[in-house]
Amino acid sequence: MISRPSFSSQHTDYADEGKSYSSTTHLAQKEWGPGDLVPPVPLLPHQQNSLYGYPPQSARSPAPFQNGYGQQPYQQQPPPSATGWNNWGTQHWQQMRNNLLERRVVKQIPLHNGNLVMDVPVPKGVVPSQKGMGEEPEEMEKLRYTAATCDPDEFMQRKFTLRQFLYGRKTELFIVMTMYNEDSGLLLRTLNAVIKNIAHLTTRDRSKTWGRDSWKKVVVCIVADGRKVVDPRVLRVLQLMGVYAEGVAKDTVAGKEVQAHIYECTSQVVVSDNGDVGFGTVPIQLLFCLKEKNQKKLNSHRWFFNAFGPLLKPNVCVLLDVGTKPSGTSIYELYKCFEKHPNVGGACGEIFADTGKFGKLLWNPIVAGQNFEYKMSNILDKPFESVFGLISVLPGAFSAYRYEAVKNHPDGTGPLASYFHGEMMNLPGATASIFDRNKFLAEDRILAFEIVTKKNARWRLQYVKSAKAGTDVPSTVPEFISQRRRWLNGSIFAATYAMVCFYRIWTSGHSIFRKFALMILTLYNLVNLIFNWLSISSFYLAFFFLISSSIKGATDPFGGAGDEIFQIFNKVYIGLLFVVVVCSLGNRPQGSNVMYTLCMIMFAICQGLLLYCAGWTVYQTVPHTAAGWRDWKGLMANRTFVDLAASLVATYGLYLISSLLYFEPWHMLTSFVQYLLLLPSYVNILLIYAFCNLHDVSWGTKGDNGAAKDLGQAKKVEKDGKEMAEVAMPTRQEDVDALWAQARQELWVPEKEKREKRSAETKRADQDRTFRTNIVLLFLGSNMLVILLFTSSVFTDWINRNFTVASSSGFNPYLTVIFYAVLGLSTLRFVGCCLYLIFRLCGY
16 A cells, blocks of 8 residues: 655645645655545554544534533543543644645636635534524535735725625624634633623514524624634634634635635534533624734734725624623623614723632732722723713723724724724834834724714713623733733823824814813823822822821830831832832843732832821821710811821722622722732832833734745636636545544643743834833933922921921821822712713613
8 A cells, every 4th residue: 555645734736627636745756646545544553443533423412511502512532541642632633634635636716806715615513403593505514715815904995705795694793802822711711702692682582683583693703813823722613613624725826925814604513611512502603814924903903894894884893802701691781882872982891800710819919909900990980981971991802883983084084094003003114103102002092082083973982881791810920010011001102192182072073061071081181190190209208208197196106116117118118119110121020020029019018007007197086085076176177187088088988989889899808908008019010110111012922924835825727718726625524524523522631731932022223212211211200309309308397387286297288189189089080980870770
């Protein structure tokens, strides 16, 4: 028996039409003729008579599929107990793949408007035994592959099409899930949640829009950012669902490089986290866009909005990041907001931190601090901004937009043009300033601002409390600092951009009342921006004055050692600031994990000392008798009591009251203390690191400008006056089914955790570093001036001369200004969140 040559992906020699295709090296001496059966690779002894041979078993287990979809899984056979499952399993996968690739047959496929579009049979295990959901003929039996050889902006112009467009179906919801190199578990976390949401839409029989066959109005688009970096297990999952096929994609078509591989299939298959495969209750229209190059998230959204959007013309677009898990009705709740309010251009729900089963992840203080932060943002900030109609950021991880609102004007200007402008700034040869590149790190903030200020339009943004989605948050110090570096730099520069362009509010089509309301919100954001800029000095001065005033009172909270403790920790605090600056300028968080962790612990100790002194001061200030509490005039005359009461109400009191109003007080019990102790690190470490790395405008992923060139090419030929493409494609159903069965088996084995490999940081341009240095000097210099001014002997002597009575009780004018400013801002937020609740109860 002649041995079969091994598959090599580096060569694409085409045989005549009708011959079997073999991609071989120059050493291969054998070509298989028409009708020849290429002998398969012999199976290993432990593989014989098992599920891994030909043909794959199709028996189904009678047991119910326990994941909430009502499917029944295929029979699952455990792997052999032989050593090295992960090794031989991968090897067997390659053997199965070689069988499929080496038995491909060169066929001549008609080109559609000069584009390569092929319909490929799906594995038999993907086709449900019972149909009748109103699908088109062969809709669930065929996978449609399109080799996109153009930029996404030219997709419609080059006459590319999509199945949804050809079927003439109206697209009410267009859902995109963007991913980079996330694993299959994160994909299934999001995808299965989306499937549950679509199933919920089909149960709403009373709705004018939704009902039994409403799955036809929803298209789910998965965009993978780079073929070379996508997780292989992700492709296994999509292969099991019938929306990906091996051996079909091509590198070039008629000499033009393929930019994206687009797979379309209507599938009813659902894959569970442990690899079980079953059928769901409704079909799902899936579109998988596998980009050839890694060109970052904005480019993925450009494929979604600019390539596919004009063809499908959806009503509402939903944006999700792989790893975010919307609850079972969240997508409907978002859509209902657009249906109810015609002038809503964008909406977002509540994103909450995943705290694990029974909240076990809250034992990690970093996760607990973020949990509290997320909750308070969803209780105070988002409702407050929603009342004004301008939410500063609709998170890209879970948000929705009305397609009509984000569309550009006929002249090419508009929200999407501004949104995608950030992608062009990081291309080779781009001349954009470092300010603009930092601004577009928060591209979702730019899009939100552009929608509300769209010329002659009156779109507003709304927060939908009932739409909830969980997401993983950083659990280690380096991940946390790296994430916040991008968030802080993007938000600060995007907020500055919004301040500078405030006049665009008056060119929009909003009513005069809403324009004035938006101006009030702009002033509020300006004050917040100033406070953020001076937050380091404000926090230090609060530390300095509260502790120094407490040890100068009638009693020492430290039993006579207060002055010594204050001097020690005052110097420790200043020293920590210098350590953070040095580490931020010279090292990545991954390289200084121990130092950053130590600084966070020391800042937490300083915060504990501050809280103790504040509590002691409160105890010394408040009356200790019932008669003292009844003397309201005496209490109001005590300036220290009034200031402390105002500050406590403005922060902790409003946290508690607003949480109770929203019936969500649990984070106050589980995460409040951790957040308080981490607060100095939020202010000092995160802000300093962000400003010291303004020159780094990366997303943590590296763009890839090269293509692998390992898929083969589609040659253009003419036959009977028609344009045809010669392509090698799988033709044997048993090969397709065998590879599908092997993919199912490999997913059954949990993936081993892989250590993340990080490449060295790329050196930035000299002008970027100079800009970074100037901003850091201005940022730290202004904060140091404030500190020097308010801790100088001139200021303290002036206090002693002019506020002798108040000073004796621990009063300080600086703290008074800070306390009342915080009180004013917090009162606005509280009023906003209360108004949101009232409007919500009134059905607005």
